[in-house]
Amino acid sequence: MKVAVIGGAGYIGSFTVRSLVESGHTVSVFDNLSFGHAAAVHRDAELVRGSLENPAELEGFFQGRAFDALVHFAALTSVPDSVRDPLRYYNANVALSVQLFTAMRKAGVNTALVSSTAATYGVPLQDRALDEEHPTNPTNPYGETKLAMESMLRATVVSDQINPSIAAEDRFRAVALRYFNACGASEDGLLGEDHRPETHLMPNAVRAALGVGASLKLFGNDYPTPDGTCVRDYIHVEDLARAHVMALEALFARRLDGFQVFNVGTGQGASNLEIIEAAGEAAGRPVPYSVEPRRPGDPPELVADSTRLQQTLGWKPRYTSIRQIAETVVRWYKGNPDGYPD
Numbered sequence: 182m183k184v185a186v187i188g189g190a191g192y193i194g195s196f197t198v199r200s201l202v203e204s205g206h207t208v209s210v211f212d213n214l215s216f217g218h219a220a221a222v223h224r225d226a227e228l229v230r231g232s233l234e235n236p237a238e239l240e241g242f243f244q245g246r247a248f249d250a251l252v253h254f255a256a257l258t259s260v261p262d263s264v265r266d267p268l269r270y271y272n273a274n275v276a277l278s279v280q281l282f283t284a285m286r287k288a289g290v291n292t293a294l295v296s297s298t299a300a301t302y303g304v305p306l307q308d309r310a311l312d313e314e315h316p317t318n319p320t321n322p323y324g325e326t327k328l329a330m331e332s333m334l335r336a337t338v339v340s341d342q343i344n345p346s347i348a349a350e351d352r353f354r355a356v357a358l359r360y361f362n363a364c365g366a367s368e369d370g371l372l373g374e375d376h377r378p379e380t381h382l383m384p385n386a387v388r389a390a391l392g393v394g395a396s397l398k399l400f401g402n403d404y405p406t407p408d409g410t411c412v413r414d415y416i417h418v419e420d421l422a423r424a425h426v427m428a429l430e431a432l433f434a435r436r437l438d439g440f441q442v443f444n445v446g447t448g449q450g451a452s453n454l455e456i457i458e459a460a461g462e463a464a465g466r467p468v469p470y471s472v473e474p475r476r477p478g479d480p481p482e483l484v485a486d487s488t489r490l491q492q493t494l495g496w497k498p499r500y501t502s503i504r505q506i507a508e509t510v511v512r513w514y515k516g517n518p519d520g521y522p523d
């Protein structure tokens with residue numbers, strides 16, 4: 182397959198690019214490096230520096246490359262920032278996605294895989310793990326923009342299905358993967374998480390323990406959970422990357438059709454305190470932290486039921502222990518305390 186990866190120099194994108202290349206696919210990355218890193222892009226993938234904001238750059242990227250499929254990672258991703266500046270988020274995650282899908286269709290590409298999020302569910306209505314049938318009701322603009330992107334893809338797929346002038350093989354097909362908490366680094370220490378600033382718990386806990394980052398802020402310890410801290414589902418980024426490759430291959434082989442949504446998580450919850458403990462054990466030093474007030478809009482618990490992905494594609498997470506994941510993060514930060522060389 183010839184795959185276009187938008188935002189492929191970012192955290193999850195760079196792991197997916199590597200996984201695609203290692204599975205024998207030809208990959209071209211389109212990224213403006215606003216948050217990504219050229220050094221994170223696999224050497225056998227092409228890196229085209231360009232922005233979704235620039236129609237000429239986008240069109241130039243599609244010209245002459247004859248892609249079979251597209252994966253879209255590029256987005257603004259911070260929940261608190263989206264509350265502060267919703268229009269910026271709607272522009273980056275909705276308006277620029279419209280530009281992208283318009284350009285891809287113009288170029289004759291009709292297979293797409295996009296990054297969605299557990300934030301589309303909002304506050305869970307149940308204690309058990311969430312499957313894809315759980316109602317979507319995002320509680321912040323970030324989750325709203327991702328749900329809007331899903332909706333525009335679903336509508337485009339349906340419109341092709343009812344259009345008699347479009348042959349079945351030319352109809353638009355798309356998958357949205359709703360990630361829970363992506364984390365981890367590669368076993369060989371070559372790829373890892375390098376967001377600036379870093380807002381995620383696992384990397385910040387490890388950085389605090391190793392003394393390469395500030396003391397950790399733990400937001401709230403009075404939630405209705407066993408130890409009072411929020412519970413999340415931590416999925417190793419290589420397991421996530423593999424889900425992308427499997428979904429793309431299934432779309433390409435027409436084993437998947439129409440518009441499909443899949444949760445990607447382990448099905449196991451870990452509390453913030455458990456992450457702090459695992460990070461400290463993996464680092465060999467305790468994580469220094471302070472307890473801060475709750476952040477508005479943080480649900481007490483978010484755990485994925487990924488049965489649909491497991492049954493449809495035969496995907497299974499290989500990393501099921503947060504300690505094991507924390508060890509990969511420790512290796513990454515020991516080898517790259519300042520992240521990628523930019």
Ligand SMILES: NC(=O)c1ccc[n+]([C@@H]2O[C@H](COP(=O)([O-])OP(=O)(O)OC[C@H]3O[C@@H](n4cnc5c(N)ncnc54)[C@H](O)[C@@H]3O)[C@@H](O)[C@H]2O)c1
Nearest residue numbers: 188190191192193213214215216217232233255256296363
């Ligand atoms: N990290 C998580 O835990 C998580 C969880 C759920 C969903 N997601 C979604 O997964 C996707 C990837 O997340 P990530 O953590 O890898 O983010 P990231 O910021 O590391 O990667 C995004 C990439 O897109 C690029 N980009 C952004 N705007 C662009 C533009 N206008 N033109 C070209 N390139 C642009 C950035 O330079 C970056 O390389 C995002 O869509 C995010 O919303 C992430």
